[in-house]
Amino acid sequence: MEVTRREFIKLAGLASAGAVVTASSGALLTGCSPLVGMEDESLNDTNMGMITIPSRCEEGCTGCIDACNKMHNVPKHDNKDHEIKWIWETEFPHAFTEYMENEILKERMEHVPFLVMCNHCSNPACVRVCPTQATFRRKDGMVLMDYHRCIGCRFCVAACPYGARSFNFKDPKKGLEDPVPNPNFPTRTKGVVEKCNFCSERDIHGSELPYCVEACANKKGGVEASALIFGDLDNPEFKERIEKIQKDEKLIPLRRKEIAGTQPKVYYLV
Amino acid sequence: MIEKALKGSKKYWLWLGFCATLFGVGAGFYIDQLFNGLQITGMSRDVSWGFYLANFTFFVGVAASGVMLVLPYYLHDQKEFGKITILGEFLAVVACAMCITFVTIDLGRPDRLVNLFLHPTFNSILFFDIVVLSGYLLINIIVGWSILDAEHKGEKPRRFVKPLIYLSIPWAASIHTVTAFIYAGLAAKPFWLTAVMAPRFLATAFAAGPALLIIICLILRKYTDFDPGKIAIKKLSTIVTYAAIAGFFFLLCEFFTAFYSGGAEHTATWKYLLFGEGGSGLQPYMWGVLISTVIAIVLLVNPKTRYRDDTLVIACVLLFVSIWIDKGLLLVIPGFIPNPLHEFNQYFPTLKEAIITFGVWGLGFMVLTVLYKIAISVKMEVGDQDIEH
Amino acid sequence: MYDTSKIVIGIIVFLAVFTIPFWYSQVSGDADEMPEIVIAPEAGDQCVEDVDYMRAKHMDLLNTWRNDVVRGADREYESDAYPGVIYDKSLTDTCLGQCHTNKSEFCDQCHTYVNVEPGCWECHNIVGE
Incomplete structure (x- = not known):
């Protein structure tokens, strides 16, 4: 078969066009969403995450949830459909739906409260789908929201495998007292999505802890006894601390919906 | 040409008035939504997409189906479609415009819509969808209008039109594919996580769109002096038949994977839809769709009923409505049921939500009527003379 | 076909309506005084x-x-x-x-x-x- 120069150029053109399409769709398919760098570059290597130990939770205690709701002006609406939830309590089979049919585990976990929240995933589906980068992943491993930019399309709500995102169906001020519980933290407007922010407004890389962790530690009389532990998952000291708890209390770390491929960063030691 | 839309019969103006009223009432309730937020809809924390996006998804299909006339006419030289290709192109224009409207009214903060372009995000399918939809809208306006204008003036269409027509063909497939990818790309929603989503979307679209065109053609023939041509309708009905069968086949494929594999999460939603496990709100619709699709296919496959106008209309209406319900209520909504924590929360559109939705329909049909009035007036003026493209 | 006078009147009416924000307050005397910071x-x-x-x-x-x-x-x-x-x-x-x-x-x-x-x-x- 002879190939004329004209045909060759045509073929080459087609091939390179194909390569461009493949490359761009490759970028699309891997869903590579850009990371947002920190002003303090030393923090770019951190990887903030949460360890929860459900067995340490006391039944009926809502200290962590109350602290979060108060400090973040999370509204309380009467209509369950319009609820806003940052951190809340559920039962084992709902937190870990893949073990829904596992009667042995279900029985053992029957009265253990499980705290669920945004998992600040390493491979977050919400960030991948957001059309405006209103939700983004910072280099310190926090998945955050820019409420100024959110257009309220709720694509992220659909994409989140944890149901961690809430949409403001109505003016949040309707569900808050006046003045708001914490005037130093902004409220949101109707029409935007919101979620747990691992207390990014606090000095969580330094001397402060997220409000939920702080509340739990205060109640339990110290961070060592707390049901919630927060820190840099890549930090060797932190790792050692968690490993020690695992060993001492004979616990294994579980993450919710591993199958979704999001690499969640909230661990449950059970 | 536009002046042709200003002269019409009483029926024409009454119909336009009806559409305008629908639109007006819908717009009124939309203002309510702007002030009070999306709480006026039936959507909730768990079912966070509803009737608006359902209609959006359906009309992307209608828009894409314009290609079912363009492709045979321009690529396979099916001259019979000469008179109605413009109807397909204008239907695509209107459907695209409706889609963009549906996305916009679904937003919590429509005032920030421009953020889509201020912060373009190439990893978001929604961003791509808006881009391809706007593009398709533009292509079809330009193509449809310039061809009609050329016919009106008795000239050849401008030279740029032909490449645009060829571009519009793959573009049509792309808009519905990208729309399917909005759903099919989410690991969080096992019900949507199926590779057959895009093919199924295209198949049902190519059934619903031409079905609507057949209905429109028959209405035009009855109420105006315009005759779309018997052969054109015959060929359209063949397209509808094949597409409907393909669409139904894909649905059966879904059933197979969901039930034979026994995978808990994928099956849960189908069990909810078919057997009412976890709530029976959508169950009657599911069965209604299944039954009416089968009836429509039986009527279409049999040549005797396919070539009779009355049975053809029944088949087309059944198909159009069942695909609308299927892509709307039965695809978008059950994706959220059960929720990620395996809790069952039901959804049904509220009256206000439905009124706003049909307001968009009113707007669509209004624009469509005006465009069709212009197109048909030109076609009647020019007569049957064949114009070389 | 070409109703020049009607078109001109149309354009004038359009411009008048379109520029309302610029002249309305002057005509009605509603123009507020500039506030002092x-x-x-x-x-x-x-x-x-x-x-x-x-x-x-x-x-x-x-x-x-x-x-x-x-x-x-x-x-x-x-x-x-x-x-x-x-x-x-x-x-x-x-x-x-x-x-x-x-x-x-x-x-x-x-x-x-x-x-x-x-x-x-x-x-x-x-x-x-």
């Missing part, structure tokens, strides 16, 4: 930047602050006009909390006059007032 006694001698800059660009500055804080956790602002002075990038704490404690006189008056409604206070609270 009231600086609260709490405010010191200087703002984070000089007055002309702030007058022209305060919204740009706030937008930059917003993006820095929300997206990059960058809270410290070093003034261009007063090198070495560091401010916390906060509308509630720095702008309104420390200096312009009189939001209604300082911010709202002007915004009302030029008929703009910045959305800031839908979410950001005013501590004190």
